[in-house]
Amino acid sequence: MAQLICRDLALGYDGGAILEHLNFEVNAGEYLCILGENGSGKSTLMRTLLGLQPPLSGEIRTGDGLAHNEIGYLPQQTVVQRDFPASVWEIVLSGCQGGCGMRPFYTKEEKARAAEAMETLSITPLTKRCYRELSGGQQQRVLLARALCATRKLLLLDEPVAGLDPRVTQELYALIRKLHARGITIIMISHDLHAALEDADHILHIGSTVFFGTKADYLQSDCYRGFLKGGDAQ
Amino acid sequence: MTLLEYLQYPFVRYALIVGVLIALCSSLLGVTLVLKRFSFIGDGLSHVAFGGLAIAAVMNLTNEMPLVLAVTVVSAVLLLRTGQNAKIKGDAAIAMISVGALAIGYLLMNLFSTSSNLSGDVCTTLFGSTSILTLTRSEVWLSIVLSVLVVAIFIFFYHKIFAITFDESFAKATGTHTGLYNLLIAIVIAVIIVLAMNLVGSLLISALVIFPALSAMRLFKSFKAVTVCAAVFSVVCTVTGLLVSVMSGTPVGSTIVAVDLAAFLLCWLVGKLTAGRAA
DSSP states (O other), X not given: OOSEXXXXXXXXXXXXXXXXXXXXXXXXXXXXXXXXXXXXXXXXHHHHXXXXXXXXXXXXXXXXXXXXXXEEEEOOOOHHHHTOOOBHHHHHHGGGGGGTTTOOSOXXXXXXXXXXXXXHTTOGGGTTSBGGGSOHHHHHHHHHHHHHHHOSSEEEXXXXXXXXXXXXXXXXXXXXXXXXXXXXXXXXXXXXXXXXXXXXXXXXXXXXXXXXXXXXXXXXXXXXXXXXXXXXXX | OXXXXXXXXXXXXXXXXXXXXXXXXXXXXXXXXXXXXXXHHHHHHHHHHHHHHHHHHHTTOSOOHHHHHHHHHHHHHHHHHHHHHOSSOHHHHHHXXXXXXXXXXXXXXXXXXXXXXXXXXXHHHHHOTXXXXXXXXXXXXXXXXXXXXXXXXXXXXXXXXXXXXXXXXXXHHTTOOHHHHHHHHHHXXXXXXXXXXXXXXXXXXXXXXXXXHHHHHHHOOSHHHHHHHHHHHHHHHHHHHHHHHHHHOOOHHHHHHHHHHHHHHHHHHHHHHHHHHHO
16 A cells, blocks of 8 residues: 555646646655656645645545654745744754644653654754754755654655755755665655656656656656756647 | 832832733734734734724723724634735735724714814824723733733643744644634734733834844844743833833833834844854
8 A cells, every 4th residue: 555645636726727637656665756847836736745735636645554644844945934033953843743732842752753853864963053044954954854753754855955055965865865765755846857866766757748657667758858858848 | 209109009000010911912922923924914903903992982882892802803813814815915905904994993983982082082092192001900900811811822832833933834734733823823913912002002012012023033043032032022121111101201102112112223233243243
């Protein structure tokens, strides 16, 4: 049974569908990369998978012991966050909030979990630092640690390396590989074709042509050749 | 007269008690409002509260608080809803409701008021010139109960408010009921605004909500420190402003806001200087 199954999904806003008849599934431990041009609906797909907006039709099912609120999420940064006065610890710990229900305070286990996530991403020395004073790469690690607090199973990453320099980008990809090696399923939205082909084992390409399958099949597909030429085969 | 002599009067003591409580409550959610870019909601709601007060005055209600509270809470909920649907953009909706309420309120007061000093009444409601010094015992108690409630709610939901303020999408995706808590925040803001109308009048409430938060954000780097510090700033500034105004006979509301502004400028300066040294 797959962790995440999408059947005949249609996405969009107020009746105007951006994408239709989307079918794919993600099994535990896979690394899926979602590719597509700007405006092809990548972010809409992400928001729909997260339950932030309802699909126009079709269904999204979670299975294999994955509850819908057990999806960790690394969002693109918002303007508000860039000058938010909060310590790294406060932000990482807030990843545990979803499991709190009505309980007003965090338990010892949740605090231990946040500390562990920070250890994994090597940001323990930053614990007391102010989030807005960190570099872009450090901020991404903080948000990734927060996502780890929310899940042990599935991470959704929305353009994780946007705006980072090449060295920091490589470090972040290495971290994502490390998390994947620990058995966490990764779904990543990306512009970066080369990185996608390096690390991912499955590709979902959306746009005017839709492809879903393994990386090896993708490399043989028309979709890939069209994308390489720099146009999404309009 | 010295300060101690002033404190003999019950109305000065009432004003101080209520002033401290209002300052505390209004500063707590200020941080969230500023960071969520909701500063104008406070402003809009205060105008709505003015409209509510005008209706209460026209209806000759002896105790206008419940009606004003109801009108303001309903508007807060409506504003939040429109913000989400985005048919009319959030800021435009706020501007629309706030000036609408202001105009209707003044119109009603003009058409139906039996008072001999209409412009004085309006001025009092807008700038709160003396209402804090004429509180009755029951109003003081109502203020105390509402303030304790606001502080209790804030402490109980502190971590949730933080999560929603920092990243609403993430909170929602990982299973926090953001809609519910946004509603709660809106209602609490409405309560605070109705309380604060007594202190500074409806035009100056936003100052009470945003200045302490902005000041604290210049100096502190964690959400908890900013929140605590905003509360302390707010209380200190309000008490200072109140005492100055009682002793020198200046209008209460504007004196408090002037002190808040001075404190903000000071914090801004200190923030600039320390940042320069660190760089």
